[in-house]
Structures are given as C-alpha cells and as structure tokens.
Amino acid sequence: MKLEVLTKSENKEVQKEIISKIRDLIDFKNLEPGDKLPSERMLSEKFGVSRSNLREAIQRLEFYGLLKSRPQSGTFIADIGPIAMKGMLKDILELETPDFKSLVETRILLELKTCRLAALRRTEEDLEHMKKALDAFSAKVNNGEDAVQEDLLFHLSIAKASGNSSMNTFMLIITPEIITNFEKYHVCDVNRAALGIQEHNDIFEAIKKQDPKLAKEKMKVHFKMLYQYCYNIE
Amino acid sequence: MKLEVLTKSENKEVQKEIISKIRDLIDFKNLEPGDKLPSERMLSEKFGVSRSNLREAIQRLEFYGLLKSRPQSGTFIADIGPIAMKGMLKDILELETPDFKSLVETRILLELKTCRLAALRRTEEDLEHMKKALDAFSAKVNNGEDAVQEDLLFHLSIAKASGNSSMNTFMLIITPEIITNFEKYHVCDVNRAALGIQEHNDIFEAIKKQDPKLAKEKMKVHFKMLYQYCYNIE
DNA sequence: CAAACCAAACTGGTTAACCAATTTAGCGAA
DNA sequence: TTCGCTAAATTGGTTAACCAGTTTGGTTTG
Numbered sequence: 001m002k003l004e005v006l007t008k009s010e011n012k013e014v015q016k017e018i019i020s021k022i023r024d025l026i027d028f029k030n031l032e033p034g035d036k037l038p039s040e041r042m043l044s045e046k047f048g049v050s051r052s053n054l055r056e057a058i059q060r061l062e063f064y065g066l067l068k069s070r071p072q073s074g075t076f077i078a079d080i081g082p083i084a085m086k087g088m089l090k091d092i093l094e095l096e097t098p099d100f101k102s103l104v105e106t107r108i109l110l111e112l113k114t115c116r117l118a119a120l121r122r123t124e125e126d127l128e129h130m131k132k133a134l135d136a137f138s139a140k141v142n143n144g145e146d147a148v149q150e151d152l153l154f155h156l157s158i159a160k161a162s163g164n165s166s167m168n169t170f171m172l173i174i175t176p177e178i179i180t181n182f183e184k185y186h187v188c189d190v191n192r193a194a195l196g197i198q199e200h201n202d203i204f205e206a207i208k209k210q211d212p213k214l215a216k217e218k219m220k221v222h223f224k225m226l227y228q229y230c231y232n233i234e
Numbered sequence: 235m236k237l238e239v240l241t242k243s244e245n246k247e248v249q250k251e252i253i254s255k256i257r258d259l260i261d262f263k264n265l266e267p268g269d270k271l272p273s274e275r276m277l278s279e280k281f282g283v284s285r286s287n288l289r290e291a292i293q294r295l296e297f298y299g300l301l302k303s304r305p306q307s308g309t310f311i312a313d314i315g316p317i318a319m320k321g322m323l324k325d326i327l328e329l330e331t332p333d334f335k336s337l338v339e340t341r342i343l344l345e346l347k348t349c350r351l352a353a354l355r356r357t358e359e360d361l362e363h364m365k366k367a368l369d370a371f372s373a374k375v376n377n378g379e380d381a382v383q384e385d386l387l388f389h390l391s392i393a394k395a396s397g398n399s400s401m402n403t404f405m406l407i408i409t410p411e412i413i414t415n416f417e418k419y420h421v422c423d424v425n426r427a428a429l430g431i432q433e434h435n436d437i438f439e440a441i442k443k444q445d446p447k448l449a450k451e452k453m454k455v456h457f458k459m460l461y462q463y464c465y466n467i468e
Numbered sequence: 469c470a471a472a473c474c475a476a477a478c479t480g481g482t483t484a485a486c487c488a489a490t491t492t493a494g495c496g497a498a
Numbered sequence: 499t500t501c502g503c504t505a506a507a508t509t510g511g512t513t514a515a516c517c518a519g520t521t522t523g524g525t526t527t528g
Binding site for chain 1: 297298299300312313314315317318321322325326328329330331332333336337339340343344347351367370382383384386387390394398399400401402403404406407408409410411413414
C-alpha cells in the first residue's frame with residue numbers, strides 16, 4: 001500500500017484543524033490570560049497529531065500574539081481576554097489567502113501613506129538610498145531593459161524612509177507577490193517604464209523638498225494605470 | 235563551565251546572521267531565479283549552525299517570497315531577480331520591531347480604508363456579524379465593565395466586511411499588540427467607552443446604508459482621541 | 469549509438485531521543 | 499507547624515536518526 005504524501009495546502013489544513021482544536025480546548029477549559037496550556041507532548045497525543053505539527057500551530061498563534069511559550073516552563077494564554085481570544089481565533093481560521101486585487105489595493109493604500117510620511121521624516125541617508133534606487137531604475141530603462149526589480153526597490157526605499165517599520169514590514173510582505181503577478185500578467189510594458197522615470201523623479205523631488213501633499217499627488221499619478229487595472233480585473 | 239542559554243532576542247540575532255550568510259552565498263555564487271541552494275545539511279555545516287536554525291531562516295525567507303523549497307528536491311531561488319533579491323534581503327535584515335506609534339499609525343490608516351470598503355461591499359452576513367459585536371460592546375459598557383475586547387472585535391468585524399483579506403490579515407497582526415499596549419498605558423477610560431457606543435453605532439449605520447464617505451468620517455471621529463495620543467507620545 | 473532502466477546517493481520533511489532549565493513535591497530540621 | 503533545601507518529574511527547545519520521494523550517474527539492451 002502506498003502512503004499518501006501531504007501537499008502543502010493539505011498540510012495547512014492540518015494546521016487549521018489543530019488550531020481549531022486548541023480553540024475548543026481553550027473554550028472548554030475556560031482558559032484565561034496567564035493560564036497554562038497542557039504540555040506539547042500531551043496535546044499532540046490528545047489531538048492525535050505529531051508534536052512538530054502541534055508546535056507549528058502554537059508558533060502561528062504566537063505570531064498573532066495569542067499565546068506565549070516560555071522555555072522549560074510551558075505555553076500560556078497571552079494578555080487577551082476569552083472573548084477577544086475566541087473572536088480572533090475564529091477570524092484567523094476563516095482567513096483566506098489574499099487575491100491579487102486585495103494585494104494591489106493594499107499596496108496603493110500603504111504607498112500613498114508611506115510617501116507622505118517619507119516627505120515628513122526622510123533623513124539625508126534616506127534620500128541617498130532613494131536616489132541610488134532611482135538612478136539604477138533610470139539606467140535600466142534607458143538601456144531598454146526590464147526594470148521591474150529596480151522599480152520595486154525604489155518603492156521599498158520610500159517605505160523605509162517613512163520611518164514606520166510596521167508599514168515597511170507589510171510592504172515587504174506583499175511586494176514580491178505583486179511583482180511575480182505583474183510579470184505573469186504583463187501589467188507593465190516598456191512604454192510605461194519610460195514614463196515611470198519622470199514619475200519616480202517627481203515623487204523623489206517632492207519627498208526631497210519635504211512636501212507631503214505633492215508627494216502623495218505624484219504617487220497617485222504614478223498609480224493611475226495600476227489603479228484602473230486593479231478595478232477592472234474582476 | 236556553565237553553558238550560556240540564548241534568550242529569544244539573541245536567537246533572533248542568530249537567525250539574522252544566518253540570513254546574511256545566505257545573502258552572501260547568493261551574492262557570491264550569483265544565484266538566479268530557479269537556481270538550487272546547497273542542501274540544508276551542507277549549509278548548516280558550512281555556516282556552523284544547527285539544521286533547525288537554518289531551516290527557520292529559510293522558512294522566514296519563504297514567508298517573504300524569496301525562496302521556495304520543494305520536498306525531497308531542494309531549496310530554490312524564487313522568481314525574483316538578483317538585484318531585487320539583494321535589496322529585499324538588506325531591507326529584511328534592517329527591519330526593526332515596530333514601536334507603538336507605528337502600530338497606531340498603521341491601524342488608523344487601515345481602518346479608515348476598511349470601513350470605506352466595508353460600506354461598499356458588506357453583505358447581509360457581514361452586517362449580522364458586526365451587529366453582534368456591536369451589541370456585545372454596548373452591553374459590557376452599559377454594565378460598567380471593561381470592553382476593550384468587544385471594542386476590538388467590532389473593529390475586526392469591519393475589517394472582515396471590507397472583503398480585503400490582505401488588510402484583514404494585517405489588522406489581525408497588529409491588533410493584539412495594540413490592545414495590550416492600550417491596557418498597559420490605560421489609553422481608554424470608562425467615560426470614553428460610553429461615548430464609544432454612539433460612535434460605533436454611527437459607523438455601523440453608515441456601513442449599513444452603504445455610505446463610504448460617511449463611514450470614513452465617523453471612523454475619523456472615533457479615532458480623534460487616539461489620533462492625538464498617537465502624535466503626542468514621542 | 470541512443471534510449472530505457474535501475475540502483476545508489478541525495479534531499480526536505482518527519483519522528484524520536486536528548487538536554488538543560490524550571491517547577492514541584494517531599495523530606496528534614498528548626 | 500513552618501520554612502528551607504534537595505531531588506525527581508516536567509517542560510519547551512535542540513539534536514540526531516529516520517523516511518520516502520527525487521535526482522543522477524552508470525549500465526544494459528534494443
């Protein structure tokens with residue numbers, strides 16, 4: 001008999017099942033902030049899953065700030081009341097992987113903000129960083145080469161200059177997904193790229209002269225085509 | 235001789251070192267999309283770290299979409315060119331954990347958008363979900379009890395109704411951090427909570443009548459105090 | 469000579485054994 | 499009875515062994 005191997009998506013489902021079982025446990029035992037969960041060994045046996053799978057699920061819930069595990073001590077409920085815990089677990093379990101439209105929508109939202117913040121907070125070092133990325137982009141485009149990577153790096157340099165590491169993180173998360181989709185669907189063409197140089201320059205200058213309103217305006221212009229695309233794909 | 239145990243932050247530093255070593259390897263070997271990395275065993279030996287630590291680092295880079303690992307085959311460079319790869323690795327290594335101000339700033343940005351989107355896209359099911367959360371909040375407040383959890387769940391129900399799973403995910407990530415800080419610094423007091431009922435109601439009604447502009451306006455009102463707080467803590 | 473094939477080595481994933489710090493329970497002295 | 503101390507059990511984390519596909523190189527066969 002051949003043993004069936006689990007695909008990645010199936011494995012993710014397994015993790016969701018474990019999380020829902022943890023939720024049931026928390027619910028049934030009325031666990032409150034600071035309370036200790038049973039040990040990993042015990043839970044893995046009780047749930048009929050491997051300890052490593054269980055650990056992954058716990059680490060996922062740690063990522064969302066719902067659990068805290070202390071070495072040689074145990075895993076504990078974080079400082080979140082039972083009601084919020086239950087609601088958040090429900091939301092996490094119902095989360096679906098973002099579609100392309102959601103990603104683009106979120107990117108636009110984030111970038112219109114990061115460029116404003118960058119205009120307000122950019123340091124001289126940030127400016128240098130952005131200028132470098134800008135020049136690299138222009139050079140590639142003027143050479144007739146594909147410059148998706150350089151485009152991306154310029155936008156990430158703005159995110160960094162925003163001084164908001166939370167938005168910076170989110171930009172880093174969604175960006176790769178977006179550029180692979182861009183390349184797949186050929187959203188950017190070569191003619192656009194030439195226009196892009198001017199648009200990038202405008203954004204850079206606005207940030208340089210610390211004019212947040214203008215920076216946002218120029219970013220909006222830059223996103224005009226993307227914006228239309230985003231609202232036409234469905 | 236006593237063996238020094240690694241704290242969590244030190245462990246994170248170890249992971250960063252591994253990632254920087256992976257970056258050096260990619261750089262030195264000029265690895266391009268589709269190229270295979272050396273095996274985990276080989277790398278862990280070469281870097282002088284445990285395989286599990288190395289695996290964690292690889293999984294982190296998988297999370298950011300830079301690497302892809304296939305079972306029984308190997309770990310590969312994702313569809314991201316060398317320039318973007320190098321730039322993103324640099325950004326990831328320089329990422330710092332978000333401070334409270336960044337979190338609040340990001341939350342405000344996200345929620346002003348999610349409530350607009352919710353007004354445009356909410357289903358009847360979403361409305362029910364929101365109404366439930368709203369009633370639970372009101373009940374708690376009218377009882378003179380602390381209602382931070384219910385407040386949180388109402389806002390998350392809006393994020394869900396926005397139909398943008400990317401923003402929904404981000405809200406889930408930053409929310410727990412925020413509420414623990416709120417409780418720590420006592421941002422919310424009881425008098426505010428009573429006012430909060432009316433404000434929540436206004437937001438809900440605006441979303442119900444599918445008026446995105448009004449929804450955003452009411453959310454802004456709701457955030458007024460938070461907004462001031464956010465820009466006064468530094 | 470080329471294509472089909474087979475076995476050995478290699479790979480990421482999984483499981484089980486191990487470790488050191490922590491907690492706990494029990495014993496003993498005051 | 500109470501406080502202090504020690505040793506054993508428990509814990510999350512780590513390391514090493516194992517597994518089942520995949521790849522690869524050489525051999526065989528038509």
